[in-house]
Amino acid sequence: MPELPEVETIVRSLRNEIIKERISAVYCSDKKMRVIAAEEFKQRAKDKVIEKIERRAKYILIFLTGNEVLVFHLGMSGRLLLTTKMSQEKHNHCIIELASRQFLTFYDPRRFGFYTILKQDDLAQNKIFSNLGVEPLSNEFTNHYLQQCIKTKKLIKQTIMDSKLIVGVGNIYANEALYMADILPFRPSHTLTVAECEKLIASIVAVLNKAIELGGSTLRDYRSSDGRIGRFQHKFLVYNRKHCPNCSNLIKNTRIGGRSSYYCGKCQN
Ligand SMILES: [Zn+2]
DSSP, X not given: OOOHHHHHHHHHHHHHHXXXXXXXXXXXXXXXXXXXXXXXXXXXXXXXXXXEEEEETTEEEEEESTTEEEEEEOTTTOEEEEESSOOOOTTEEEEEEETTSOEEEEEOSSOOOEEEEEEGGGTTTSTTTTTOOBOTTSTTOOHHHHHHHTOSSSBHHHHHTOTTTBSSOOHHHHHHHHHHTTOOTTSBGGGOOHHHHHHHHXXXXXXXXXXXXXXXXXXXXXXXXXXXXXXXXXGOSSTTOSBOTTTOOBOEEEEETTEEEEEOTTTOO
């Protein structure tokens, strides 16, 4: 499933390629992947110019002239691919043709993703965005903020993965960050010390930045907008590992909230 680093990788590469491009045509499949009618989507996007591209949580936001913004969520297996030929894949749900004869294609075989168009002015109030927590790579993600989040008996791994508190810390990165911070994933959140919170913040930021630098992680489906796979999956310290890289003990695996949770019982407390 594409997580924050994968989505950020796509956003950064698209930003280099399609800013100031004009949308010359829009094609939509008849699959229910939109929250608005295809005709309205096409009519509002066509002939607009791409002004900027941003990421919020795991949403890709393509800001257009005319106060419009395209919103894409990749779900489990979605891709947003930029090509110079129009692709004819069965699972293409939306193709945006640019005046330069490039094609931005939203492809999603498992169909957990979606796309839509919103007014920029309505973005903050829209129900998609109004309940999202802070961005972990922003200045808002401070120790003071994390102190507020951990006033709960919920397990720390669930707290850092709760998108109402902190967005985009998916399962892989939560495992890695907790390992790097020497904190067991099933510690009740309120037992973390201020120093541990400091270390956890630094670890979350470090693991996300490292993953972005390596183009994200590809476990199954993920591809960047140019079709490349990520490389961070070769750098996992604890996720899906057999032995702890620090002490060589066996890595243990349990389920927390239904998600695989890997840890070293010796190095993490
Ligand atoms: Zn260890």
